[in-house]
Amino acid sequence: MKYPKDGRFGEFGGKYIPETLVPAIEELEENYLKFKDNKDFKKELDYYLKQYAGRPTPLYYAKNLSEKCGGAKIYLKREDLLHGGAHKINNTLGQALLAKKMNKKRIIAETGAGQHGVATAMACAVLGIKSEVYMGYKDTIRQKLNVYRMNMLGAKVHPVKSGSKTLKDAINEAIRDWITNVESTYYLLGSAVGPHPYPVMVRDFQSVIGEEIKVQMKKISNKTPDIVIACVGGGSNAIGTFYPLVDTNAEIIGVEAAGKGLKSKYHSATLSAGSKGVLHGMMTYLLQDDEGQITETHSISAGLDYPGVGPEHSYLKDTKRVKYHSATDAEVIDAFLMLTRTEGIIPALESAHAIAEAMKVAKKSKKSESIVVTLSGRGDKDVEEVQKYLSKHVKN
Amino acid sequence: MSRIKEKFAELSAKKEKALIAYIMVGYPNENATISVVRGLIKGGADIIELGFPFSDPLADGPVIQNASTVSLDNGIKLNKFFNIVKKIRKETDIPLILMTYTNILYHKGYSKFIAEAKNAGIDGFILPDMSIEESKEYLTSAKNTADTIFLVSPNTTKSRIERIAKLSSGFLYLVAVYGTTGVKIGIQNYTLNAIKEVKKITKGKIPVGVGFGVSTPEDVKKYIKAGADAVIVGSAFLKLIEKIPQNKLESSIAAFTKSLKRQTVQT
Secondary structure (H helix, E strand, C coil), rough: CCCCCCCCCCCHHHEEEEECCHHHHHHHHHHHHHHHCCCCHHHHHHHHHHHHHCCCCCCCCHHHHHHHCCCCCEEEEHHHHHHCEEEHHHHHHHHHHHHHHHHCCEEEECCCCCCHHHHHHHHHHEEEECEEEEEEEEHHCHHHHHHHHHHCCCEEEECCCCCCCCCHHHHHHHHHHHHHHCCCEEECCCCCCCCCHHHHHHHHHHHHHHHHHHHHHHHHHHHCCCCEEEEECCHHHHHHHHHCCCCCCCEECCCCCCCCCCCCCCCCCCHHCEEEEEEECCEEEECCCCCCEEECCCCCCCCCCCCCCCCHHHHHCCCEEEEEEEHHHHHHHHHHHHHHHCCCCEEEEHHHHHHHHHHHHHCCCCCEEEEEEEEECHHHHHHHHHHHHHHHHHCC | CCCCHHHHHHHHHHHCCCCEEEECCCCHHHHHHHHHHHHHHHHHHEEEEECCCCCCCCCCCCCHHHHHHHHHHCCCCHHHHHHHHHHHHHHCCCCEEECCCCCHHHHHHHHHHHHHHHHHHHCCCCCCCCCCCCCCHHHHHHHCEEEECEEECCCCCCCHHHHHHHHCCCCCCEEECCCCCCCCCCCCCHHHHHHHHHHHHHCCCCEEEECCCCCHHHHHHHHHHHCCEEEEEEEHHHHHHHHHHHHHHHHHHHHHHHHHHHHCCCC
């Protein structure tokens, strides 16, 4: 759906927001529509994406991994090579630049794993805007390196101790801040979630991933990819990968975090196991109990630990254009180690979900087929978490 | 006529303004809720807002957030909540408003939820994350059954206030300040201006209630003086409840309520 004027992807999306935010959301939409196709804005953003963030990212043929799986050719879209180590910078540069055009002097953001927080801090540092980041207290501990990085980059980090102390609570707290400082502050949301126009705006800024894949795949094989895979938490790298390819014949698969298994309570697989509801300004699939209370989620990767999902993914699921699968923590660790050892690439645990799925799919696919996996981030931040997991679960 | 409308008509005849009290049901426990309600009524509250907890109360400040968590931890579910409402309804005819978040109604289905609430004794709803753009099914379901109280803010445009007022029934809720519930920033000039502006736009067709950060008799006095038809006090009650031993709840709440209510009588 190109630009949903009413903010709805089918029945999903919308803007369920406190009235105080309505003028801010309207101002945001007005400015986004004004600048998104503006030649100078695009040129400036393009400059930063190329010269500062390192675009375009390579589409790397993972020969060793492909041979190990024994089926289709696996290509990795190397978003992990971007400045900051993840796809998040695509969106933060776009939105921070927009905030600057809107004369906003203060930017706030939420972060889960810390990647969006770091990318926000970087974009704000280079564009000269003050930034503050809300982060679940639990996440500040499991991703403390990213807290140091944000601090060094000049961002103030607020640990959030309410609720489950993870990403959803960081979003709640960022929204509360925005309500309080609505005139001066720009809320730089990091995923394709929230009230309209965030889901479509974040998708547009991330669509550079899918657009590049199209061009690069054409150069390599003179066709579009046969299968495309990306991990889904809120779903920004996935929607950026999928959106430019939904009109092709590609089979598209999003991979959610199955944690300790979909039958356990410990997962974050919103589309695979959730039901419709309203959270964070949008109608979408949610993990909730029998009365609509949002339930706590689990994933080995902090970045996927979220009980909602971008509304366009809900739409793509219900219209059956995209299949949503999931990978367990154990499968993710296997994929993490496999990619690390066969290709010398340490993936983020989030991205390792997509690798796990690719390994399953590749085995069942023909050698002539191509699989593109978006490697949304690098895994340096996760090395400690993986070590911990291995010492707990592997005897030797 | 709904209980809320009747109440405003009755007060208007007496040249009084309304004191609306908000409490979180199940905070700090079920029994306390009944004592608190009795205290509120004894102290002269005109309308009571009963909060049903939501896991992610994004318009609420720390006090109500904490009360929501405690209430959920105490096992407050809809069934229990409606039973408490029924108990209260047996004792009193005071208008009761249910305040919660959109997902709680959406999840059960608007019609079903509103019918059950009405049956328990609820007269109206406040949903801080329900914008008028998304309210169609909610409004249809509540029509002729319960009042739908929407919120406006000091930054809401004139034309939007007009649209929101048209869709509201019972009263129109003016959020006093930029912030979450229970915010402590004192009385702002922009709030006093907003009260006058909203009153001018609504032309007396619907009462205007002011809430968020209203906590003292002095606040009540100033907002009433600026033209508010009602004031809503919430976090201040919860803070008081936190401090008082359970056997003194009813009398302490009654005394504090009385001190607030007094300011709505002197016009």
